[in-house]
Amino acid sequence: MKNYKTQMEAAKKGIITPAMKTVAQKENLDVNKLISLVACGQVAIPANINHQSLSAEGVGTGLKTKINVNLGVSGDCKDYQVELEKVKLSLKFGAEAIMDLSNYGKTNTFRKQLIELSPAMIGTVPMYDAIGYLEKDLLDITPEDFMRVVRAHAEEGVDFMTIHAGINRRAVETFKRDGRRTNIVSRGGSLLFAWMEMTGNENPFYEYYDDFLDILREFDVTISLGDALRPGCLDDSSDASQLSELIELGHLTKRAWAKDVQVMVEGPGHMSMDEIAANMILQKKLCHNAPFYVLGPLVTDVAPGYDHITAAIGGAIAAANGADFLCYVTPAEHLRLPDINDVKDGIIATKIAAHAADIAKGIPNARDWDNKMSDARRQIDWDTMFELAIDSEKAKTYFESTPPEEKHSCSMCGKMCALRTTNLIIEGKDVIFRTES
Structure with a gap:
């Protein structure tokens, strides 16, 4: 039988509750640190x-x-x-x-x-x-x-x-x-x-x-x-x-x-x-x-x-x-x-x-999501960009509404995409805009 009524009472007694374990895991936070924050009222669960x-x-x-x-x-x-x-x-x-x-x-x-x-x-x-x-x-x-x-x-x-x-x-x-x-x-x-x-x-x-x-x-x-x-x-x-x-x-x-x-x-x-x-x-x-x-x-x-x-x-x-x-x-x-x-x-x-x-x-790991999106953009990896987007469906719908001729770009810049240009040069390739007829 549990000997506490509320999360705060448990924290004051040093008891780790199932809810505290869940929160600590979600936040990637040491559960003992979480207990101290709940006990003093700075965190509510x-x-x-x-x-x-x-x-x-x-x-x-x-x-x-x-x-x-x-x-x-x-x-x-x-x-x-x-x-x-x-x-x-x-x-x-x-x-x-x-x-x-x-x-x-x-x-x-x-x-x-x-x-x-x-x-x-x-x-x-x-x-x-x-x-x-x-x-x-x-x-x-x-x-x-x-x-x-x-x-x-x-x-x-x-x-x-x-x-x-x-x-x-x-x-x-x-x-x-x-x-x-x-x-x-x-x-x-x-x-x-x-x-x-x-x-x-x-x-x-x-x-x-x-x-x-x-x-x-x-x-x-x-x-x-x-x-x-x-x-x-x-x-x-x-x-x-x-x-x-x-x-x-x-x-x-x-x-x-x-x-x-x-x-x-x-x-x-x-x-x-x-x-x-x-x-x-x-x-x-x-x-x-x-x-x-x-x-x-x-x-x-x-x-x-x-x-x-x-x-x-x-x-x-x-x-x-x-x-x-x-x-x-x-x-x-x-x-x-x-x-x-x-x-x-x-x-x-x-x-x-x-x-x-x-x-x-400066919440720990908050920027990781943005870094993953930036990596996908550098690689012009559309599938990963859609997967990472807050609203994946809208991002994909916008992209597909005006499909680009060049798959490694979007319809705004086409072959003049800055990322495509830079990637080609770094890979030792030439940037070519016109193809032989």
Whole structure:
């Protein structure tokens, strides 16, 4: 019988868990080094005891940058079969996490199916599910009701939950006093703000924080401390609302660790490029080097339809400067629920950002993939290039759409391919462009 409840408790006791062995192998990291990082909270291994299909991943200091895919139904898009196709696509392209953000009807059937089939870690935002699950108006929901939803998600096998515990009455007063261009853009944060204002009560996730932690500890669920007051436009970034909540999240991080509950801290949504590095340093300082999970950040507000690009730019900068976990953003952001093509574009853009940041951070062996691609390009080995590409199918389709006359080139340069020219000279051959008629 195991004598620990959570990965953090095991690490503090020097116990190597099966999840730790899996993560250490994936990261090519000494398991004893990993134990020390989990014990002090710098690495989280979200691994609910009821998620039997999980292939554990680590998030945090010294590890590869992970990506998350958001999906789930809404009142306007209720087709769970479409969401399952998105799940399969996410797994195909190597997303390490999937968050079910369904907010319509009884969502637990889909969530149980998702947990059963997915080796990726699964996250939820219980606040989203509360109204549909409880079949109550927001004003009528009690703290005990919120607790019921959190327990239900934990029992089902959810590995991490976004809980907006930092938007307490102090943070709300700061927000109301200072004002904002876009106010609150967090869906869960806005619902809690509305509940607090309508009832006159403290945020139940803050007031009864220890009770929620007890539930999470029971099932080894990692708490992802949500940033209800994240900036929703460039003009709101790094303001008093964002930073006052971040200070609260730092206190809540230590309280969770005291109960051996693993923590991730969520970060900004919209932010100009020159502010990102400083925000990463500040977050790590205020939240005691807990793993940092960012949405984007989106580096401009004027690109609807292309926000997978604005987010990838910000995500690469954020991860290169300390963020550990990137939430994907799709071209549909701000416009609609993403379709399967949007999901693919969002995943690929975020994978590129994460990998680019791993190279910049000096993650061991991160550059090896690029070196293999460079060797294949030097050798003009198309099959290997396609195999190594993040999106092999797209690379091959592009190449074959306009086939070159000269097989050791592409249709852009043909026989004038720089690599072909150099290879021929190094091999002692002449470069000939015209053939005898």
